[in-house]
Amino acid sequence: MAILVVAEHDNASLKLDTAKVVTAAKAIGGDVHLLVAGANCAAVADAAAAIDGVSKVLLADNAVYAAHLADNMAALVLSLAGDYSHILAPASSMGKDMLPRVAALLDVAQLSEVVQIKDANTFVRPIYAGNAMATVTSLDDKKVMTVRASAFDAAASGAPAPVAKLDQVFESKTSFVSQELSVSERPELGNAGVIVSGGRGMGSGENFALLEQLADKLGAAVGASRAAVDAGFVPNDLQVGQTGKIVAPQLYIAVGISGAIQHLAGMKDSKVIVAINKDPEAPIFQVADYGLAADLFEAVPKLIELL
Numbered sequence: 001m002a003i004l005v006v007a008e009h010d011n012a013s014l015k016l017d018t019a020k021v022v023t024a025a026k027a028i029g030g031d032v033h034l035l036v037a038g039a040n041c042a043a044v045a046d047a048a049a050a051i052d053g054v055s056k057v058l059l060a061d062n063a064v065y066a067a068h069l070a071d072n073m074a075a076l077v078l079s080l081a082g083d084y085s086h087i088l089a090p091a092s093s094m095g096k097d098m099l100p101r102v103a104a105l106l107d108v109a110q111l112s113e114v115v116q117i118k119d120a121n122t123f124v125r126p127i128y129a130g131n132a133m134a135t136v137t138s139l140d141d142k143k144v145m146t147v148r149a150s151a152f153d154a155a156a157s158g159a160p161a162p163v164a165k166l167d168q169v170f171e172s173k174t175s176f177v178s179q180e181l182s183v184s185e186r187p188e189l190g191n192a193g194v195i196v197s198g199g200r201g202m203g204s205g206e207n208f209a210l211l212e213q214l215a216d217k218l219g220a221a222v223g224a225s226r227a228a229v230d231a232g233f234v235p236n237d238l239q240v241g242q243t244g245k246i247v248a249p250q251l252y253i254a255v256g257i258s259g260a261i262q263h264l265a266g267m268k269d270s271k272v273i274v275a276i277n278k279d280p281e282a283p284i285f286q287v288a289d290y291g292l293a294a295d296l297f298e299a300v301p302k303l304i305e306l307l
Contacts, residue, residue, distance in 0.1 A: 052158030150248035201256020259284030
């Protein structure tokens with residue numbers, strides 16, 4: 001039994017989520033092969049080969065894969081699928097865009113947002129915004145699944161695996177036009193070890209400067225609840241929750257966030273949760289390891305001062 005993991009990267013560096021999906025693949029059992037598709041991405045393949053548990057890296061280095069467009073990436077994965085019992089990718093925008101196409105072309109049901117591996121056929125995934133866990137057994141001969149990376153620890157480094165170059169080239173029917181990336185000196189939200197998030201209680205976008213000061217003290221990323229995003233306080237790329245980013249940092253500080261279930265679904269797997277909210281009955285305190293019922297505009301400046 002062999003397992004194919006589709007690596008996520010930006011053609012220059014490997015995303016941490018890939019090492020976490022490798023951990024999930026190792027739990028299934030069998031040889032783990034990593035597919036690195038992109039343009040001028042040999043360095044990514046070398047990094048992928050150094051992940052413990054990876055027995056082979058498949059490198060498809062061609063300009064047609066530069067933007068990781070779903071249609072030709074799915075065609076590439078489909079061309080390799082015959083050799084694999086399981087095909088995995090992170091439950092990111094890339095994985096969610098590509099793997100459903102692969103599953104449809106293979107005529108199998110996709111398993112989405114897997115958070116636990118029971119055995120080679122049985123998996124656990126969240127339903128109802130994470131309020132319940134469904135244990136699912138798949139009878140398909142090929143399992144196509146996205147993995148919620150925050151539920152797994154990253155695989156460590158190991159002895160380099162061999163890299164095999166692929167010559168399959170599939171042209172895309174769509175064309176990449178452009179992308180706009182927000183540049184920040186703070187860590188990326190999905191990979192940050194510490195996250196400071198603000199909610200509706202922040203009152204305005206200007207008040208998020210207070211959280212940015214706290215984040216800079218802690219070397220943290222800044223996040224937000226959907227209520228803060230919908231109110232226009234911050235851009236939606238900071239949103240944490242069921243319809244935003246799913247995160248599981250070592251430390252999550254929720255400031256002025258009441259704790260709607262959609263937000264909790266995106267951060268409740270954090271190792272340590274700290275909540276600051278003036279309402280002692282706020283639902284966020286039910287999942288918090290440490291809670292402070294106080295006015296955030298008094299508590300946060302004091303916290304910054306003490307730090």
